[in-house]
Amino acid sequence: MAFKLASVSTLALTAALGMTMAACTSMPGWGGAGTNPAVQAPAQVQWVRDVHSHARPEIARVGHVDLDLTADFDRKVLSGTATLDISGRAGADQIILDVRNLDIESVSDGAGRALTWRLSASDPILGQALEIELPPLSAGETRKLVINYATRPDAAALQWLNPSQTAGGEQPYLFSQGQAILTRTWIPTQDSPGIRQSYSARIVVPEDLKAVMSAEMLTPEGEPAGPGQRAYRFRLRNPVPPYLIAIGVGDIAFASLGERTGVYTEPSMLEAVRAEFPAVESMVEEAEALYGPYLWGRYDLLVLPPSFPFGGMENPRLTFATPTIVAGDQSLVALVAHELAHSWSGNLVTNATWDDFWLNEGFTVYFENRIMEAVYGRDRAMQEQVLGWEDLQGELADLPPEDTRLKLDLAGRDPDEGMTNIAYEKGAFFLRTIERIVGRDRFDGWLKGYFERNAYRPMTTAMFLEDIRTYLIRGDAALEEALMMDAWVYQPGLPSNAMAPVSQAFDPVDAAARSVFLEGGAPPQSLWQGWNTQQRQRFLAWRPEGHQAGQDWLSDAQLKALDEGLGLSAAGNSEVLFAWLQIAMTHRYEPAVAPTEAFLTGMGRRKFVLPLFQTLWGEGEWGRDLARRIYAEARPLYHPVTSNSVDAVVGVPN
Ligand code: BES
Ligand code: ZN
Numbered sequence: 001m002a003f004k005l006a007s008v009s010t011l012a013l014t015a016a017l018g019m020t021m022a023a024c025t026s027m028p029g030w031g032g033a034g035t036n037p038a039v040q041a042p043a044q045v046q047w048v049r050d051v052h053s054h055a056r057p058e059i060a061r062v063g064h065v066d067l068d069l070t071a072d073f074d075r076k077v078l079s080g081t082a083t084l085d086i087s088g089r090a091g092a093d094q095i096i097l098d099v100r101n102l103d104i105e106s107v108s109d110g111a112g113r114a115l116t117w118r119l120s121a122s123d124p125i126l127g128q129a130l131e132i133e134l135p136p137l138s139a140g141e142t143r144k145l146v147i148n149y150a151t152r153p154d155a156a157a158l159q160w161l162n163p164s165q166t167a168g169g170e171q172p173y174l175f176s177q178g179q180a181i182l183t184r185t186w187i188p189t190q191d192s193p194g195i196r197q198s199y200s201a202r203i204v205v206p207e208d209l210k211a212v213m214s215a216e217m218l219t220p221e222g223e224p225a226g227p228g229q230r231a232y233r234f235r236l237r238n239p240v241p242p243y244l245i246a247i248g249v250g251d252i253a254f255a256s257l258g259e260r261t262g263v264y265t266e267p268s269m270l271e272a273v274r275a276e277f278p279a280v281e282s283m284v285e286e287a288e289a290l291y292g293p294y295l296w297g298r299y300d301l302l303v304l305p306p307s308f309p310f311g312g313m314e315n316p317r318l319t320f321a322t323p324t325i326v327a328g329d330q331s332l333v334a335l336v337a338h339e340l341a342h343s344w345s346g347n348l349v350t351n352a353t354w355d356d357f358w359l360n361e362g363f364t365v366y367f368e369n370r371i372m373e374a375v376y377g378r379d380r381a382m383q384e385q386v387l388g389w390e391d392l393q394g395e396l397a398d399l400p401p402e403d404t405r406l407k408l409d410l411a412g413r414d415p416d417e418g419m420t421n422i423a424y425e426k427g428a429f430f431l432r433t434i435e436r437i438v439g440r441d442r443f444d445g446w447l448k449g450y451f452e453r454n455a456y457r458p459m460t461t462a463m464f465l466e467d468i469r470t471y472l473i474r475g476d477a478a479l480e481e482a483l484m485m486d487a488w489v490y491q492p493g494l495p496s497n498a499m500a501p502v503s504q505a506f507d508p509v510d511a512a513a514r515s516v517f518l519e520g521g522a523p524p525q526s527l528w529q530g531w532n533t534q535q536r537q538r539f540l541a542w543r544p545e546g547h548q549a550g551q552d553w554l555s556d557a558q559l560k561a562l563d564e565g566l567g568l569s570a571a572g573n574s575e576v577l578f579a580w581l582q583i584a585m586t587h588r589y590e591p592a593v594a595p596t597e598a599f600l601t602g603m604g605r606r607k608f609v610l611p612l613f614q615t616l617w618g619e620g621e622w623g624r625d626l627a628r629r630i631y632a633e634a635r636p637l638y639h640p641v642t643s644n645s646v647d648a649v650v651g652v653p654n
Pocket of ligand 1: 179180309310311312313314334335338339342361419424607
């Protein structure tokens with residue numbers, strides 16, 4: 001069933017496989033399409049086989065999801081109904097949904113008549129196909145399906161937090177993380193990024209909690225719903241890939257930032273969070289000035305409890321973010337620029353399959369950096385680019401060459417494995433290469449058009465190449481040759497037209513690093529005071545030429561001088577602290593063990609947690625004992641996304 005798109009045209013393949021071009025002009029569930037001019041149904045969608053979904057959308061597809069769920073914090077279960085609007089080709093007598101680790105109680109039609117259904121054997125990555133028999137559909141018909149179901153306490157998308165895992169310490173908390181293929185562990189639907197669905201929801205929660213979703217909030221204060229409970233209702237008219245359906249429930253307060261921006265977080269964090277993000281409103285304005293109107297209405301942030309496994313997640317209208325970006329000095333706000341940029345790259349123009357993940361992330365890193373440049377200036381943007389370039393070099397050295405292509409082949413693998421710096425940084429440097437060669441004005445004109453032409457559509461690498469050849473290159477053979485586009489997307493490594501970015505702000509930093517790390521000089525205390533976070537990260541990223549993982553380059557005396565001179569173990573900035581703890585643990589520097597333990601039990605962001613456990617694991621029995629001891633304490637605090645990754649390194653503590 002795995003087939004690869006390669007460079008053959010999508011049209012030819014869809015024809016060869018007998019797939020239909022689905023006409024979606026009268027897509028179900030657009031609830032008053034036309035009342036919201038921002039929502040435009042694509043005239044048609046080209047179905048591309050997604051090997052990470054059981055769905056066959058060319059036969060029958062979901063267009064709208066309506067949830068009516070109750071959150072039971074004692075049992076750690078969401079239960080109720082998902083009512084799906086479905087349509088399909090004439091005569092279709094079956095629809096296939098994706099589910100994983102769900103308890104399906106019944107399936108019926110809109111009139112309550114039971115339908116026949118069965119579950120396939122479970123694949124550890126993909127879960128199960130839920131096949132539902134239908135009286136044959138007629139062309140243009142929209143029908144309702146009602147699925148009665150419950151999630152399991154260990155649903156991979158969901159984390160149920162005890163009060164002690166929150167900032168307030170009084171109330172429990174629940175949040176979801178759908179990307180890449182985890183939505184099927186809490187919603188029975190077609191879980192493929194090419195199958196866009198609008199959604200609505202009614203969520204019943206204990207009365208002292210509030211529910212938020214990646215959607216328009218219809219009942220900001222909630223409404224009574226039986227003893228001790230309140231219900232919150234939501235609606236998202238813009239159709240989205242199901243990985244963008246998201247929920248948070250907890251003791252959540254709101255503060256406004258600007259006309260269409262604000263922050264949600266626990267009350268005890270609200271003031272710090274509000275103070276960190278005054279730039280968000282101007283980020284939205286600059287983003288619009290670059291690539292066209294923001295089509296989602298509001299842009300709010302939900303700053304989650306510390307176990308949120310990612311830095312950020314671009315859930316529509318409501319970016320989810322880790323509290324580790326609340327640094328106190330706005331130094332880590334590039335993450336917000338990144339998630340905001342996804343409102344175009346990813347949420348409007350969406351990777352058709354996880355093999356095309358670079359189209360989401362590479363475009364977003366490019367766009368993120370343009371927002372940073374517009375708001376904070378060229379200098380700051382170049383610093384971020386240089387840090388990204390160094391991350392990319394590290395990734396290129398670590399990965400097997402076939403995983404360094406932009407276009408991936410993840411058949412039989414977890415799409416998580418495509419989440420590398422290749423998609424992010426090689427993708428962004430590809431676009432910067434095009435920008436450099438054609439000039440910024442021309443590039444921006446094309447990119448803005450690309451978002452407009454392809455809004456609400458799934459995008460493959462081949463379709464991207466076709467778009468840029470049609471609208472930017474226009475048959476210019478010399479330009480085609482200079483860009484080396486096929487090499488960028490289909491070949492490993494970096495093509496010869498890649499250029500390393502340069503930041504003069506890093507010159508004194510590099511000089512100081514050489515003096516300290518190579519020549520045994522004293523820590524640059526006064527310089528450090530004047531450096532921004534990006535310069536500090538650059539300093540701590542220094543490694544000897546040809547450095548191998550685990551290899552030492554500092555003495556205990558040097559480590560002590562650095563730690564005490566620069567206050568590293570006490571750093572309040574999560575990126576700086578993480579970079580230091582990586583160095584300290586590589587050297588088995590005992591005084592940093594307690595701060596490492598505190599860091600690893602204080603938050604669950606995988607980008608920090610996993611590399612630190614990998615470092616410890618590489619340090620022989622000393623590190624392995626430490627890793628096992630810390631993980632036994634930390635694992636119950638982590639989201640499944642993080643613990644599943646760490647399990648593969650440290651094992652499951654008993
Ligand atoms: N969409 C990603 C997060 C993601 C990717 C979750 C794939 C699950 C599967 C998000 O936009 C992202 O890239 N977050 C980064 C931060 C960003 C600034 C690079 C992160 O969480 O570290
Ligand atoms: Zn991203």
